[in-house]
Amino acid sequence: MTDHLFNLHGDVLAAMRRGPKPFAKLAFVLSEAAEPADIDLGHFRERIIAAGPGDELIALWHRTLTAWDLAEQSDWSDAPPRTDARRTDTYDRLGFGADLRKALDEAVPVFKEPGATVISKEFTSWYSRDTAAARAFYWNSYEQTLRRKGWSDAAVSSLDEASHAVVERLSDPTRAEAYGARGLVVGYVQSGKTANFTGVTAKAIDAGYRLVIILGGTLNLLRSQTQRRLDMELIGRENILRGADPADTDALVGVDYQDDEDWPAKFVSHGGRPSTLGAFDIERLTTRDDDYKSLLNGIRTLEFEKQARTQPLYDPANLHHAAARVMVVKKNADVLEKLLRDLKKIGPILSEIPALIIDDESDQASVNTTDPKKWENGKVARKAINGQITQLLSLLPRAQYVGYTATPFANVFVDPGDEEDIFPRDFLISLPRPAGYMGVQDFHDLEGEGAAEETHVRGIYDDTGDRLQEAMDAFVLTGALKLYRAARGVPEEPFRHHTMLVHESVQQREHASLALRINSMWHRSAYTGQEGHARLATLLTTDFQCFVDDGLPTPTSYDDLKPYVSRARQLINSGGEPVIIVNGATERDYEQAELDFDRTPHVWKILVGGTKLSRGFTIEGLTVTYYRRTTQQADTLMQMGRWFGFRPGYRDLVRLYIGREVPMGKKKTVDLYEAFEAICRDEETFRSQLTRYAALVDGKPQVTPAQIPPLVSQHLSWLKPAARNKMFNAELVEIRxxxxxxxxxxxxxxxxxxxxxxxxxxxxxxxxxxxxxxxxxxxxxxxxxxxxxxxxxxxxxxxxxxxxxxxxxxxxxxxxxxxxxxxxxxxxxxxxxxxxxxxxxxxxxxxxxxxxxxxxxxxxxxxxxxxxxxxxxxxxxxxxxxxxxxxxxxxxxxxxxxxxxxxxxxxxxxxxxxxxxxxxxxxxxxxxxxxxxxxxxxxxxxxxSLVRFRAIDSSRSNFAVIDREEDSA
Structure with missing residues (x-):
C-alpha cells in the first residue's frame, strides 16, 4: 500500500536542502499526485500522535529535525545548535502551529548533547553544505551503512557535523596555490575515532581528494583491522571486485575476503561500479592481508587520466572524473621507505594530486622525540617514522595531514616552529563523548557520587589477595549471563566475542609464566563441580545481582543460569586452553587466528599481554579486565584503558580488577586506580578548557592551535613543550x-x-x-x-x-x-x-x-x-x-x-x-x-575573551616559537 503522506513529505523535505522553508507552500507545489488530506497539517499531527514503532514518516522527520538541531554551519539560523531556540526557529520557518510543534517535540525531542569543540585558525570557507551535498556519493553510502548498523539519527548527524568540520578546514582541492593544512582530532580511548576518519575520508574524496594514505598503527594486526573496516563500510564490494562479476567464481579467485564470514553480505554495495553511476571508483593500493609493497602496476597506478589534458589534475574538469586511490599503510620504516621510493619515481604529477594523510594513533611513532642536544649544526634530526612522514608531506605539496588520537599532548607539544613537522597549526577538534560510551565517568567518581567505583571497580589490595581466581570466575559468570540474555531476545551480535584482559607486565617471560598459572587455575576451578558452582552462585548474589541494568534480563537464581555456565565454559575452553598470549618481537608472533575478531566466529578467551594490547588494537567483547602494570608515562597509562568503549547489552557486567597497592621502586606502592583518575582529570580539564575557549569573540577565535601549548602547560608542567633552546612566543597572561x-x-x-x-x-x-x-x-x-x-x-x-x-x-x-x-x-x-x-x-x-x-x-x-x-x-x-x-x-x-x-x-x-x-x-x-x-x-x-596572551618577543609576534639564549634555558 502506497504511503502518500510519507512520499509527499519526503519530496518536500528533499527540497529543503539549504534549511527549513514554509512547508505548506512547498507541499502545495509538490502535491499534484497527493490526496488533499495529505497537505493538511492537522492530518500530519494526527499521524504523529497515532504512530507506532517503525513508522517511516516519523523516522523521516526524526532524521531531518535532528540534523537541523545539530547543524553547526547554518546560514539560515542565528540560533545556536542543540538548543530549544534552534528548534523554535526551525518551526517558525516551517510555519508550524503550537499543536503540531508539541506533537513533534514529543516524538523528536531536541538533541542537546554537546558537539565537537573546534580550535582553529581563521580559514577561507570553501566546503559549504551545498558544496558537500552536490558531491556526496560516498558520504551518502557511508551514512546509509551507519543507519543499517543501528546508529541513531543523533549519532549520524553528530558524525556528519564533526567530519564536516574537519574537511572544511582542509585546503580546497581545486585551489591553484598548493597548501597543506595540519590538524589534530582528539577522541576518547576506544570511542570510535575510526568512524570519524572514515567519514572524513568519504567527504574528502567526494570533494576531490584523490590520494588517501591512512597510517594505520604499527602492527599488521592493527593495519588489517583498519583496512577491513574501510573496505566493508566505505570502499564497498564493487571497488574491491574492480568490476568482476560477483557470480563468476573464477573471477573471485584471490579476492581477499573470500574466507570472511561477513563477505559479501555485510560489505556495502553501491548498486554497481561507481564510475558507471555518475561517480568515480576507488582503487585500493593495499588489501586486508597485504600492506604496501610496491605499486603493483608500476608508476602507472598513480597516473590519472585527464579529460582536459592541458589543465592540471586539480582543475575541476579533471578532478571530479578521476578515480581515487586509497592505501592503509603500517607505520613501519621499511614499508614507508618503499612508498617514498615509488612516489619519487612518479615525478611532477605529485604536485597536482590533492592528497589526504590520516595518521591513526598519531602520538605513537609519528612524533619526533630526538634529543635537540644531539642535533648537528642546528639541523633537526628526526626519528625514522617522523622523518618519513615529513618526506611524504614534502613530496605531496597538496597533502593535508590529520592526526587522530585519544592522548593528544605529545602532538600538541610538537614544535610549531618546525614547518615540516606535524604540529596541528590549522585546527584541533575535540570529539564529544559518544552516547553509550563507557569512559572515565563510568569507572571513576569524579564528582564523588560513589556509584561508578562501587558498580564496576574491584580493588586489589595487599589484604585481599590477588583476586585472580575471582576475576576468572567473573569472566565465566558474565559469559553465562550474556548467553542467558541472548536466549531471551537481547541481540546476539554484541555477545559474539567474550574476552578478559590480564595485564601485569611488559616482560614476555612473565606473560608465559602468568598464562601457565591461569591455565592451571582454570583446570583446578571445578566449573563442572559443586565447588565451582558454589563460588559462581555466591558471586552472582553478592556482586552481579546488585548492579543489574533494569532493561536487561538477569536470572533471579543461580539454578536458572547454571545451563549457560556449562556452555560458557565450553566456549572459553575451545581448543583446550582458555588463554592466548599476545606478545612478540616480530609480526609473525601476532598472526594468531584466534586473535582475528573479524574472521573468527567466536573469540571467548583470556588474553595475557602487555604493550601490544595497550594501543589501537580493539579487544572485542572485553568484559573483565585484570590490570596491575605500572608506568610513569601518562599517555601510556591512559592508552592501556582498554576497558573503555561500547558495551551494548552488557555494560552492567563490566568489571575492572585493578591494583590499589602495586609495588614500584624501593618501599613504594602505587594506586593504579588513583593514577588513572589523575590522568583522566587532566584529560577532562583539557577538553573543558578547549570548550570554554572555542567560542568566538567578535567573530575571531580566542585561542589558536599555536596558543594551546602554554595553556595546557599550566596543567601538565612536567611535559617539556619545546626544544631546549626554544620557547613558545605566546605567553598566557590572563585567564578569566x-x-x-x-x-x-x-x-x-x-x-x-x-x-x-x-x-x-x-x-x-x-x-x-x-x-x-x-x-x-x-x-x-x-x-x-x-x-x-x-x-x-x-x-x-x-x-x-x-x-x-x-x-x-x-x-x-x-x-x-x-x-x-x-x-x-x-x-x-x-x-x-x-x-x-x-x-x-x-x-x-x-x-x-x-x-x-x-x-x-x-x-x-x-x-x-x-x-x-x-x-x-x-x-x-x-x-x-x-x-x-x-x-x-x-x-x-x-x-x-x-x-x-x-x-x-x-x-x-x-x-x-x-x-x-x-x-x-x-x-x-x-x-x-x-x-x-x-x-x-x-x-x-x-x-x-576569557584568555589573554602576549608575545614575549613583540618584534616576532607572528612566530609561535622563538629561539632563546642558552643561559635563559
Missing part, C-alpha cells in the same frame, strides 16, 4: 573564570616558603567566626552538606594577599591572579569557607593561634604538584554563593549569596601526620595553605 572552580596545585615544598605563606593568611585566620555552621546545597541531583567555619574579606585585601604568596610554579596561578587584579569593578568581597572534617580520624590543630581547625591530608602527585585538593561536596555551596547556581535550597546558603561576591575555600593541609605542640598548635612550616576560588558571575562575561 567567572563562575568557574579554580584550584591551583603548585605549592612550595620548603618549610620557609610554607611558613611565609601561612603568615600571609594570618589576617584571614584571625577573622574567622568562632563557631562552625552547617552548609548544604541540593542541585543537579546532589545533596551535599558539611560543616565549615566562615569569614569575609574585601576584594583588594584578597588581591594583596594572593600577590604575596609563594609558589613552586608561579605561572600556574599568575593568569588567574591577573584576572582578579583587573576585576575590582565587578567584585566587592569574598566569602571565606574553611571546611571542617567530622570523621574520627581528622586532625584538629591551631594555626598561628587561630581557633582549632581540621587539617586535610593530601599527597603530591608529581613533583611539587598536588592532585585534586578540594572535595566535590564542597563545590555546590561555593558555586551558588558566586552566582553560578540558581538555588541551593538551603536558607543559610541563600542568605550568603549576593551579587559581586566571590568565594574562597581554604584548605589547611598536611602531607603527613604532624606533631602538635602541647597546646594543640601545628608548626606553620608543615602546613600547606591550599585554596580554591570561584569568582562571581558577571553580566558582561560573555562579551570579553
Amino acid at each position: 573564570s567567572p563562575g568557574q572552580w579554580v584550584e591551583p596545585t603548585a605549592y612550595p615544598t620548603s618549610a620557609a616558603d610554607l611558613r611565609h605563606n601561612t603568615e600571609v593568611w594570618r589576617p584571614v585566620l584571625e577573622g574567622l567566626a568562632p563557631s562552625p555552621v552547617t552548609l548544604r546545597c541540593r542541585a543537579h541531583g546532589r545533596d551535599d552538606s558539611y560543616q565549615a567555619v566562615l569569614g569575609t574579606l574585601d576584594h583588594s585585601a584578597l588581591v594583596g594577599l594572593l600577590r604575596d604568596l609563594r609558589w613552586s610554579t608561579p605561572t600556574q596561578f599568575s593568569p588567574h591572579l591577573e584576572s582578579l587584579v583587573h576585576a575590582g569593578s565587578s567584585i566587592d568581597e569574598w566569602l571565606v569557607i574553611v571546611p571542617q572534617q567530622t570523621s574520627k580520624r581528622s586532625i584538629e590543630a591551631s594555626i598561628l593561634a587561630s581557633r582549632p581547625l581540621t587539617l586535610a591530608g593530601r599527597t603530591r602527585r608529581r613533583g611539587d604538584f598536588f592532585g585534586a585538593i578540594s572535595e566535590p561536596k564542597h563545590r555546590g555551596v561555593a558555586l551558588r554563593v558566586a552566582g553560578a547556581l540558581q538555588d541551593s535550597q538551603d536558607p543559610l546558603v541563600e542568605s550568603l549569596a549576593r551579587p559581586r561576591r566571590g568565594v574562597l575555600v581554604l584548605y589547611p593541609l598536611v602531607e603527613e601526620e604532624p606533631r602538635l605542640s602541647s597546646d594543640g598548635a601545628v608548626d606553620p612550616g608543615k602546613v600547606v595553605m591550599a585554596f580554591s576560588l570561584v569568582a562571581p558571575t558577571s553580566p558582561d562575561g560573555e562579551r570579553r
